[in-house]
Amino acid sequence: MTQPHHRTVRSFVQRAGRTTAAQKRALRNLIPRFGIPFRECALDLDLEFGRRAPVVLDIGFGDGSALLTLAANHPANDYLGIEVHDPGIGHLLLQLERAGLDNVRIIPHDAVEVVKHMLSPRRVDAVNLFFPDPWPKKRHNKRRIVQPGFVHDIARVLKPKGTFHIATDWADYAEHVALVMDDCEQFEALSPQQASSEPFFDRPTTKFERRGIALGHTVTDLHFRRTN
Ligand SMILES: C[S@@+](CC[C@H](N)C(=O)[O-])C[C@H]1O[C@@H](n2cnc3c(N)ncnc32)[C@H](O)[C@@H]1O
Numbered sequence: 001m002t003q004p005h006h007r008t009v010r011s012f013v014q015r016a017g018r019t020t021a022a023q024k025r026a027l028r029n030l031i032p033r034f035g036i037p038f039r040e041c042a043l044d045l046d047l048e049f050g051r052r053a054p055v056v057l058d059i060g061f062g063d064g065s066a067l068l069t070l071a072a073n074h075p076a077n078d079y080l081g082i083e084v085h086d087p088g089i090g091h092l093l094l095q096l097e098r099a100g101l102d103n104v105r106i107i108p109h110d111a112v113e114v115v116k117h118m119l120s121p122r123r124v125d126a127v128n129l130f131f132p133d134p135w136p137k138k139r140h141n142k143r144r145i146v147q148p149g150f151v152h153d154i155a156r157v158l159k160p161k162g163t164f165h166i167a168t169d170w171a172d173y174a175e176h177v178a179l180v181m182d183d184c185e186q187f188e189a190l191s192p193q194q195a196s197s198e199p200f201f202d203r204p205t206t207k208f209e210r211r212g213i214a215l216g217h218t219v220t221d222l223h224f225r226r227t228n
Helices: 021-029 045-049 065-073 086-099 111-118 138-143 148-157 171-182 207-214
Strands: 055-059 078-082 104-107 124-130 158-168 187-190 220-226
Touching: 021 086, 045 078, 055 065, 055 111, 065 078, 065 086, 065 104, 065 124, 086 104, 111 148, 124 148, 148 158, 148 171, 158 171, 171 187, 171 220
Parallel strands: 055 078, 055 124, 078 104, 124 158
Antiparallel strands: 158 220, 187 220
């Protein structure tokens, strides 16, 4: 009997974007230093970072400029970046080497699978999801990374009172996030005033934010806290 063909709906397509020679070299030579390969078993983050410190996830870091700024500004925190786009990963690797930072590690893989398989429960202090791919067409909405299952997995890996910061320049995506998060009882939404007293909601300007603003979009920051 023919088996039904199941295709995973992913939140990204592998774009052809040009990887420069320097980025290719970085992907070869610096991944052993900053990269962690995907595997279906829980990571020992203390071992990976060589210390125990607060851990912040950056999901889909793009060119990594916001991640780099955060890591440089908060050396007491460790940052775990997850991205699938080689030019962006190569770009961040070069910047990390140049800046001499050692509090960043990169997993070059689908964040949905990384969160599900590689992170232990209650291990992460904060999660950043800055300007996720908007998938604005109705028929593509299912590709948006913010889905009930994913949000549930994020709740699992966050410490109690850990925070989740989502920023988007698509009004329709902001509404989608609010609906999905409202249905997830493991999170409470924070007002801007409540958010201002939390330690991990610092957000440097990102490349995609600048692009959105140039297109006349309005940026929305949504702040959530893991309930106990
Ligand atoms: C619109 S860009 C935003 C990049 C960056 N956060 C910024 O604000 O400049 C979205 C990024 O998320 C990445 N991405 C989308 N789905 C992903 C997934 N499931 N796992 C890892 N990265 C993903 C894409 O490759 C892309 O670089």
